[in-house]
Amino acid sequence: MSLFLFILLACLRLHGVFGVDTEEVSVMEGDSVTLNIGVQTDQEDRIIWYYKGIRIAVISGDHSYTCTDVQCNKGNERFRARLELDHQTGSLTIMNTRITDSGEYTLVIFSRFSDSEKIFSVSVHGVFGFDTVKVSVIEGDSVTLNTGVQTNQQDGIIWYYKGIRIAVISGDLSKFCTDVQCNEGTERFRDRLKLDHQTGSLTIMNTNLEDSGEYTLVISNIFSDNEKIFSVSVHGVFGFDTVKVSVMEGDSVTLNSGVQTNHQHKIIWYYKGIRIAVISGDLSKFCTDVQCNEDNVRFGGRLKLDHQTGSLTIMNTNLEDSGEYTLLISSFFSNSEKIFSVSVHDPNSDSTPFLSRLQAVVVVSVSAGVIAILLIVAVICCCKCRARRKANRTKRGRQASGAEDSSPDQRNTFLMTDLSDSNLHQAEAANETPS
Template sequence: MKHVSRSLFLLLVCLRLHGVSGAAEKVRVAVKEGDSVTLYTGVQTNQHENINWYIGYLLARINGDLSNICTDVQCNEYTERFRGRLKLDYQTGSLTIMNTRNTDSGDYTLHITSDSSFSEKIFSVYVTGVSGVDKVSGMEGDSVTLNSGVQTNQQDRMTWYLNGIRIALINRNQSQICTDVQCNNTERFRGRLKLDHQTGSLTIMNITNTDSGEYTLLINNRNRFSEKIFSVSFRGVSGVDTKEKMEGNPFILNTGILTNQQLLVRWYYNGILITEISGENASIRDSSFICSADVQCNEDTERFRGRLKMYHHTGSLSITNTRNTDSGVYKLMIISDSRISEKIFSVYVHGESSCPTPFQLGIYAAVAVAVAVILLIVAVIYCYKRRARRNEANRTERDKQASGAEDSSPDQDALF
């Protein structure tokens, strides 16, 4: 009986592998061209026999005891499509695609098998450029509307995503409508989303700096898909931490978190991924780097050339031997089970002979005003004392003249 049950299980696995069973769970992931994207398994490799990734053919494989591991050309000798841009997480089997290209778009299928179960998950990856992005900005506390430009009754389904996470949905007959926590198990917006039932446009009310990011609208009409991307940012500077350093001195950008409480911690420099650490289900000691230096994260750049250090327990970023070319915007992205948060650092690195910064100019101006006031006070005191001395001298001269006039007047008794 035991052999019969195992045979039936293997038969079911074969049917799933050949697409005979029902639809698998499907996750949509959007990534900007040039960035890295990680497809998460949600499991541990040591609890399963095999974890396989497919994109029409075997793309990557890892088994429970790590005795059988391959990626790209190691799995399939006839293709070098990714050319070293794939990385497998040995603890989870999650797959990272680095330096993404538009040709990387497609369905990535994950098969997980163990002694008694088989599961399948499909990741629909969309790699987008920046030319088709609508930029929207607002001040904290304002409302921002992302216009769809269509009518809901002319579309089968309209879905909104923020950084790959579904946040709103509406279909043609409005039998399916959700926003925020109704669409997923997170309360990131906490009732601040409003969906227009006629157009599917999305309004974000009372916006905060954590609402910044890439909002993607996916429109499905008779199995034809189109998308529209909105990049939402803030004009205010209240959420920006400003750092100023002298060239050559190190500085640290602190996260204020612990990595073992997060899924992923990423650092970007002017929009380019420079370092990344995974803390999912890991202790401080077990936190594992996905990429720990700029060239490992992005093969087209060696800007920092070994001058970056990322702390395992906090994810804080240290930059040594700083140069003025290190000035710019550093963005911290923290991904946890229930939310995505961001923190922005504006860094200015200057040399001794460089032009003064606005902060320095302010100090110089304040010192100049203080010196001018002191000089004015000294001048007033000097003029006052000089005038007093002159008045005293004039008074003395007048007294002398008066005394001389009395001495030279004729004696009245002598006249008689």
């Protein structure tokens, strides 16, 4: 009995209670939505909720520690008191949903026997078919995201990049900030943001590839809150391509930088815009995961940096490690970027990636075609051989029949001819003999 219990607990620890599927949730903008975990917690459980890798809610089984949104992460006020945790189950409710609340929410339950995960993919749909403004720019150029309004003393304008506040301006200019001034843990744009005091429009200067993504504008006044989304695409000058990497869940994968570091190089890795690893050429600065960003425990010590090249290894991969990883290499002369699109596949899933299925179909089709051609050739050769044998038998039969039909005079003539030839050869041989 004890052995069975041990095996059962080991399986729970390896596979978790939820499996690997993502639960799809849809809600209309302005309504509330509850993400149900489907289990009862106890005093030894600890529940953590993440939104796009950022911790947004925590509750311990004995309620000794509970937090939501900005209480859990000082620099994150993404939901602005719109989150509610159920103390009995740990389920999370998002109130007064907005278009920008769409995305992946990850639930992690830590208990004495197992660590379990569950992913909710939330889609918030606008009541009036809210559209996203698409903006395209060449790397290195500047781009302005226009609000289309004139601010007044009652308006407050806030800009978000992938849910992180990057710029704020109040109508009376009593509050004004960009980038790290608005959020201590964010140095994503490094003084490349500029706000228009009259309109609140945002300009991104000297754009780079990892500036691509969704920018959300929130305009608040005493009557209502309005939102607008800008989808920005930054294209490389030389047609920068994304390196696609595929790995099976549980295996390790290395994202190769392709360079040798030196004292002038600084290498920074980002995952979905969040810094996850840093190394300087002289090794004076070195960190991975939570060491680089104390609010980010996304990888749980599964990252490893190569000191010589700055290449990043992700160990014991899981499905939610999939996504874009951006490598930024800074030197005295220039900055360069490289994007890796990582796909982690479930080895036990019945659904094989499309490319693999296509390759399998092609291989089977080609093999079947080759076999069919070989069979046809074999049949043709066999038919030809049979026809040739039949023709030879017919020919021999005709020859034999012709020999039997020959007259005695003909046979004597043949015999005399043979004897004459023999006598002639003997005479020639006698003449050649020396005297």
